Amino acid sequence: MKKNCIVAQSGGPTAAINASLAGVISGVLNSDSYDRIYGAVHGIQGVFNRNFLDLTELAGLAYSPIDHLSTTPAMYLGSCRYKMPSIQDSPETYEEIFRIFEEMNIGAFFYIGGNDSMDTTAKLAEYARKTGNSIKIAGVPKTIDNDLIHTDHTPGYGSAAKYIATSMLEIAHDTYIYDIPCVTIVEIMGRDAGWLTAAAALARNNYNPTPQLIYLPEVPFDKERFLQDVETEIKKSKNIVIAISEGIRYADGTYVSSHAATDDKFGHAQLSGAGKVLEALVKDRLKIKVRSVELNILQRCAGHLASRTDLDEAVKLGEFAVSFTAKGYTGFMTATRRKSDIPYLYDIEMADVSQIANRAKTVPLSWITPEHNNITQEFMNYMRPLIQGEVSISYRDGLPVYIEIPHLRK
Amino acid sequence: MKKNCIVAQSGGPTAAINASLAGVISGVLNSDSYDRIYGAVHGIQGVFNRNFLDLTELAGLAYSPIDHLSTTPAMYLGSCRYKMPSIQDSPETYEEIFRIFEEMNIGAFFYIGGNDSMDTTAKLAEYARKTGNSIKIAGVPKTIDNDLIHTDHTPGYGSAAKYIATSMLEIAHDTYIYDIPCVTIVEIMGRDAGWLTAAAALARNNYNPTPQLIYLPEVPFDKERFLQDVETEIKKSKNIVIAISEGIRYADGTYVSSHAATDDKFGHAQLSGAGKVLEALVKDRLKIKVRSVELNILQRCAGHLASRTDLDEAVKLGEFAVSFTAKGYTGFMTATRRKSDIPYLYDIEMADVSQIANRAKTVPLSWITPEHNNITQEFMNYMRPLIQGEVSISYRDGLPVYIEIPHLRK
Numbered sequence: 049m050k051k052n053c054i055v056a057q058s059g060g061p062t063a064a065i066n067a068s069l070a071g072v073i074s075g076v077l078n079s080d081s082y083d084r085i086y087g088a089v090h091g092i093q094g095v096f097n098r099n100f101l102d103l104t105e106l107a108g109l110a111y112s113p114i115d116h117l118s119t120t121p122a123m124y125l126g127s128c129r130y131k132m133p134s135i136q137d138s139p140e141t142y143e144e145i146f147r148i149f150e151e152m153n154i155g156a157f158f159y160i161g162g163n164d165s166m167d168t169t170a171k172l173a174e175y176a177r178k179t180g181n182s183i184k185i186a187g188v189p190k191t192i193d194n195d196l197i198h199t200d201h202t203p204g205y206g207s208a209a210k211y212i213a214t215s216m217l218e219i220a221h222d223t224y225i226y227d228i229p230c231v232t233i234v235e236i237m238g239r240d241a242g243w244l245t246a247a248a249a250l251a252r253n254n255y256n257p258t259p260q261l262i263y264l265p266e267v268p269f270d271k272e273r274f275l276q277d278v279e280t281e282i283k284k285s286k287n288i289v290i291a292i293s294e295g296i297r298y299a300d301g302t303y304v305s306s307h308a309a310t311d312d313k314f315g316h317a318q319l320s321g322a323g324k325v326l327e328a329l330v331k332d333r334l335k336i337k338v339r340s341v342e343l344n345i346l347q348r349c350a351g352h353l354a355s356r357t358d359l360d361e362a363v364k365l366g367e368f369a370v371s372f373t374a375k376g377y378t379g380f381m382t383a384t385r386r387k388s389d390i391p392y393l394y395d396i397e398m399a400d401v402s403q404i405a406n407r408a409k410t411v412p413l414s415w416i417t418p419e420h421n422n423i424t425q426e427f428m429n430y431m432r433p434l435i436q437g438e439v440s441i442s443y444r445d446g447l448p449v450y451i452e453i454p455h456l457r458k
Numbered sequence: 459m460k461k462n463c464i465v466a467q468s469g470g471p472t473a474a475i476n477a478s479l480a481g482v483i484s485g486v487l488n489s490d491s492y493d494r495i496y497g498a499v500h501g502i503q504g505v506f507n508r509n510f511l512d513l514t515e516l517a518g519l520a521y522s523p524i525d526h527l528s529t530t531p532a533m534y535l536g537s538c539r540y541k542m543p544s545i546q547d548s549p550e551t552y553e554e555i556f557r558i559f560e561e562m563n564i565g566a567f568f569y570i571g572g573n574d575s576m577d578t579t580a581k582l583a584e585y586a587r588k589t590g591n592s593i594k595i596a597g598v599p600k601t602i603d604n605d606l607i608h609t610d611h612t613p614g615y616g617s618a619a620k621y622i623a624t625s626m627l628e629i630a631h632d633t634y635i636y637d638i639p640c641v642t643i644v645e646i647m648g649r650d651a652g653w654l655t656a657a658a659a660l661a662r663n664n665y666n667p668t669p670q671l672i673y674l675p676e677v678p679f680d681k682e683r684f685l686q687d688v689e690t691e692i693k694k695s696k697n698i699v700i701a702i703s704e705g706i707r708y709a710d711g712t713y714v715s716s717h718a719a720t721d722d723k724f725g726h727a728q729l730s731g732a733g734k735v736l737e738a739l740v741k742d743r744l745k746i747k748v749r750s751v752e753l754n755i756l757q758r759c760a761g762h763l764a765s766r767t768d769l770d771e772a773v774k775l776g777e778f779a780v781s782f783t784a785k786g787y788t789g790f791m792t793a794t795r796r797k798s799d800i801p802y803l804y805d806i807e808m809a810d811v812s813q814i815a816n817r818a819k820t821v822p823l824s825w826i827t828p829e830h831n832n833i834t835q836e837f838m839n840y841m842r843p844l845i846q847g848e849v850s851i852s853y854r855d856g857l858p859v860y861i862e863i864p865h866l867r868k
Binding site: 057061090093120121122123126127128129210213214215217218219221222224225226227250251253254255257285286287339341342344345346348349350351352353355432435436437438443445446447448450452453454456457 | 467471500503530531532533536537538539620623624625627628629631632634635636637660661663664665667695696697749751752754755756758759760761762763765842845846847848853855856857858860862863864866867
């Protein structure tokens with residue numbers, strides 16, 4: 049009798065995480081190795097709660113729900129923010145999960161997510177190894193933050209980058225209209241890594257030099273140099289646009305954001321407001337008209353502007369996760385290895401998931417200019433392929449048609 | 459010898475104002491009545507400064523720049539924030555403008571804009587009438603705010619509404635993912651009128667009841683009733699989304715926004731932050747997870763998500779302005795008069811521009827529910843036709859291709 053599979057999603061939403069799910073589903077459906085594919089609702093907690101959807105049935109429908117799924121933003125299966133205890137601290141947690149796996153005749157478990165999800169994946173794989181359980185445990189990467197190591201980039205990043213670059217271009221058109229000096233500060237997601245903020249630079253073209261200045265959290269933010277940068281640029285152009293990461297911080301490590309940094313369950317500082325702080329600074333010190341814009345959660349859920357390249361890769365990374373487990377591999381995360389920028393070529397391989405969790409990949413310092421206020425051409429070459437291509441989504445009554453998610457609204 | 463025309467744009471940007479411009483250009487080019495069409499750069503100030511582009515030449519290009527123009531957001535000709543003095547206070551201002559019109563053999567002047575621009579249009583028309591000048595002065599409406607009287611709605615509103623509704627739907631997918639109670643407050647533009655905020659309701663569908671609550675500036679905001687509304691809704695759904703106008707205010711007239719209200723040149727209070735204020739209120743009083751999102755300037759400049767219906771109407775309102783002046787009319791603004799919601803039908807007519815300036819059309823109180831926390835089906839029926847249809851824009855290198863605006867970056 050063939051084994052079944054479980055797939056779950058965790059962490060924050062992206063425009064590509066349902067494409068990864070679609071890839072896992074199609075991988076299982078097209079595989080000779082597995083029978084049914086169940087989706088655990090709300091991440092690993094869906095396993096505890098025995099809250100499953102039988103995704104095998106999606107394939108039996110008349111229309112193509114897998115394609116429809118892959119262009120729907122956020123998470124079809126829902127997410128959780130659950131920090132797995134260590135095996136030492138709570139062996140009963142693992143015993144319970146693997147008892148459920150056993151009951152459901154599970155041969156492979158796929159966890160789609162970012163850093164914290166790979167922590168869960170690594171722990172489950174470790175437990176299986178220690179207990180001699182043959183179940184295969186695989187991670188499938190996704191995070192708009194692009195901060196996973198051992199992969200060229202992560203699904204979700206390209207779509208977020210495309211949304212950010214498009215928004216920056218449209219903001220540029222918006223800023224051009226007045227004939228008086230004006231500074232527009234755009235705050236972009238990125239607590240510890242500047243990958244998303246750098247994507248703002250993709251909006252530059254032969255008539256649009258904005259954003260003229262880009263500040264990433266990888267290098268210390270210097271308030272006085274920032275003010276000098278603004279003064280220099282405003283002399284060159286009437287209107288300037290500045291892209292900043294939410295996580296920019298001073299040399300002493302304190303965040304530019306004025307909000308008190310509180311901790312979430314994973315120990316990350318929660319931030320907002322660096323744009324507002326710099327808006328006030330420019331207003332007070334330079335007496336120039338200034339405004340700030342926070343792109344906020346639309347960066348990660350704007351399915352209508354997803355990158356075709358990003359979604360296609362997400363599907364493949366899901367499909368390959370299935371084929372690798374079918375070949376007997378476990379304890380890995382599927383990863384991309386880039387072979388060429390132009391033309392864009394990559395391989396899909398496996399990375400040891402225990403080496404990925406709880407680390408973060410930041411922007412190489414060599415990709416940030418020595419002045420700490422811009423990025424290099426090499427970084428542009430890295431990002432450009434990831435935003436290529438558009439998705440074709442249906443509209444009904446003026447709005448995008450996404451896959452329905454009534455099971456998340458109980 | 460045929461006369462020439464001047465067209466200019468003013469006020470804030472929209473995704474449709476270049477479609478209005480395209481309509482005026484094509485109206486002139488297809489007219490037997492006029493020769494050349496000049497664009498004044500930066501509104502009426504472009505006339506003073508003799509800063510003109512010869513738009514007649516756009517039509518001579520091999521590709522179709524008029525189509526390309528109409529799908530480009532913000533303002534091809536730039537804007538200004540210039541309050542025309544009264545004729546009594548500064549007759550020399552009017553003498554100077556009409557001297558330039560005379561020099562350039564101008565037969566008609568078209569001003570595309572909102573309330574303040576119609577003030578300028580009305581004053582110019584009044585001066586022409588008083589001095590017996592035969593030049594025709596016409597206003598072409600645009601404003602995302604939809605607050606012009608004597609027209610069913612304004613170009614720019616439909617595209618902004620489509621962006622808002624799409625964003626709300628994507629935010630809904632984003633909010634669904636967690637299994638814990640959460641309140642998301644979305645702050646939408648609208649100082650005195652709730653037209654834009656109401657568009658959030660268009661995101662509702664058979665699986666999405668969000669936004670459950672909508673608060674508009676037309677009715678007093680009651681803090682305690684708001685908290686009761688949130689408590690009631692959070693019991694029904696784990697995740698609730700609330701749409702609020704930036705301009706909501708208490709019964710005594712003070713804004714919910716905590717920012718000091720300062721005045722711009724036209725005497726409007728400048729606002730931001732009502733969402734942040736309510737976020738803090740919910741956190742403090744109800745101890746529920748809460749976040750706020752400000753849609754900000756992308757509401758008015760997201761050309762990639764413009765409404766086809768909106769752009770088509772904007773073109774027609776521009777074309778009709780030309781044909782009405784060619785027939786000898788002056789001192790009007792083109793306007794839409796709706797004949798039917800389903801199927802959607804409207805006429806284009808003229809409204810006396812002197813009756814439009816310095817007034818604002820707010821949402822009828824009968825379109826707001828008695829509880830002051832939602833809108834009626836009649837309001838939905840009004841909005842729905844305006845967001846129908848998508849624009850086809852080209853993408854290059856992953857980004858929308860908009861018309862180039864080097865003349866705004868001198």
